[in-house]
Amino acid sequence: MEKEEILERVKQVVSDVLGVPAEEIKAENEFVADLGAESIQSLELVAAFEEEFDIEMDEEAALQVQSVGDAVEFIARYLKG
């Protein structure tokens, strides 16, 4: 899967969870600082990424995923194996 596709799908997931329009979400946006996520929602985001991409994110590694771009990188690395 190409990164561009991953990015579009991540944006949609973030939009669904945080209620921000997908077209307003950028790769550099941080979930908490820029998109208004609460701490509980960060868990929901992780669960939603796992569901969307059929992956498992180690909890400690998931803590490092702070932005849309971080999520794309993580998922791309995971899918590449």
Place this chain on the structure above:
Amino acid sequence: MKVVVFEDEHVAELYPLVYLRPVFDLRCGIFSLKEKLERKFPGVKVFFETRDELDAVAAEKYGDQMVNSHEAVRADDDLLLVNAAAILTGDASAYTQRERIGVGEDKRFIWAFLGKDTVQRIGAPACIGLAQKAAGVVPTEKVDDILIRYPWDLVHHNAKQITDDFRRYYKPARKSEPLRGAAMIGPDENLYIGENVELQPHTWIDCRGGPVILEDDVVVTAQTSIHGPTYIGPGTRLFEGRIREGCSFGPVCRVGGEVEESIIHAYSNKYHSGFLGHGYVCEWVNLGALTTNSDLKNDYSTVKLTIGSEQIDSGMLKVGSFIGDHTKTSIGTLLNTGSVIGIMCNLVAGSSVLPKYIPSFCWYLQDRISKGLGLDYALNTARSAMDRRGAKLTQAMEDLIRQTAQMTAVEKLAYVKKDRKKVRQT
């Protein structure tokens, strides 16, 4: 004579209560199972055999020469082997009159008394082996001693154990004087008040139904009522609580609201309103305000619980919640009848009662079981909670928690995935 207490192969039936403690550290009545044994046989050396993963934690607490030591089964003395889940209900002399094995109705090993020569003849490196070999050598008979098989057995026996422990090992006393306005009803021989106990005005103690024991440094704030038989451990504070019969708390608990026929281990808090009934709460648990559990089904049928991968019918109508160490609940959490909650869970109230079984290290958030923020985060929370009470998370305990996380990881992931699917289907 020496006594050796050992965990048998049924330990998993007591999860999650025994992930972080040996079976003999479970509490029932005034004392733990271990303490009861030590009091029954004063001056006798008591050795312990635990699961390998508990070796360091048990050794830290009881001394490594007493835990998993070869000296335990050395043929240098008569030996009383005791199942770690046993409560020996008879007088001490009843167990050492002659060589025999005592078993329960299900033929499960409860205890055995073996003379030194028999120990030497049959020899085994550990107690389980010794117990098995002894079965072919000394008579076996059914005995009436208690064997704690499942978590709810501890609660079921608690009230009577409080009374029995009190009658055997306590003398009624009033070492502190209640403040003016505190009221008591019931016979004096059912009351024990320790040193430095503060019983504030408008507190009510009713020991007509059984003994009430307030250990040293207990504080009972105004508007609290306590009904015996009930044991309040050292340093515990009660805040406008309605403490009904059959409760054992502490040491160093903070308890308020309504509690009935429940056991709360050291350093756990249920400070605010909310009902806890027929439950067992391990150490370092915090039950947020208005956390409430059900202990009776609406149709009055017997309560079924999940133990491991099995659904077990308790055969009882009144069964509450069983909550592992370091678990926290948010305000307003509703626990269903017969809930089993693992260790180090973080439960946030949902739109209804929570699932009856939540594996260790899980979070419950927005109506689904989820992974949480990881083990390091959970350990940091544990350290913070312990720091508030001047306690420290030792390396041995941290290692055990990490090992338990590994041991339960597959189960946790299975439940997380199952709930994810469930949410998707809605």
